[in-house]
Amino acid sequence: MEFCDECGSMMKTDGDKWVCPNGHEKLRDEAKEAAMTTTEGQESGEVVDVSDVDDSEIGPTVEQKCPECDEVRTVRYEMKQIRSADESETRFFTCTVCGHKWREDDH
Incomplete structure (x- = not known):
């Protein structure tokens, strides 16, 4: 996740740059992004059956x-x-x- 240095808004990727909702942009940094944690590829948790639990x-x-x-x-x-x-x-x-x-x- 990246935040805008100008306004603090959360930024989204657009090709080779990050863009915030207010139009500010900055170039993406591959090394920095490699260290970011993502939810991509994570599996959802199992449903736990508690019907037999007191x-x-x-x-x-x-x-x-x-x-x-x-x-x-x-x-x-x-x-x-x-x-x-x-x-x-x-x-x-x-x-x-x-x-x-x-x-x-x-x-």
């Missing part, structure tokens, strides 16, 4: 009000970064009683 063995839990049960229950949670890196993670919850799933974002 709920208590899957991830951390917390006491929280389930919107479906309308009562405080033990729920499993997971946090994922699904928005830009400068924003907080999204929390995903699953009620261990009814299986209802929901998410929470900081605003």
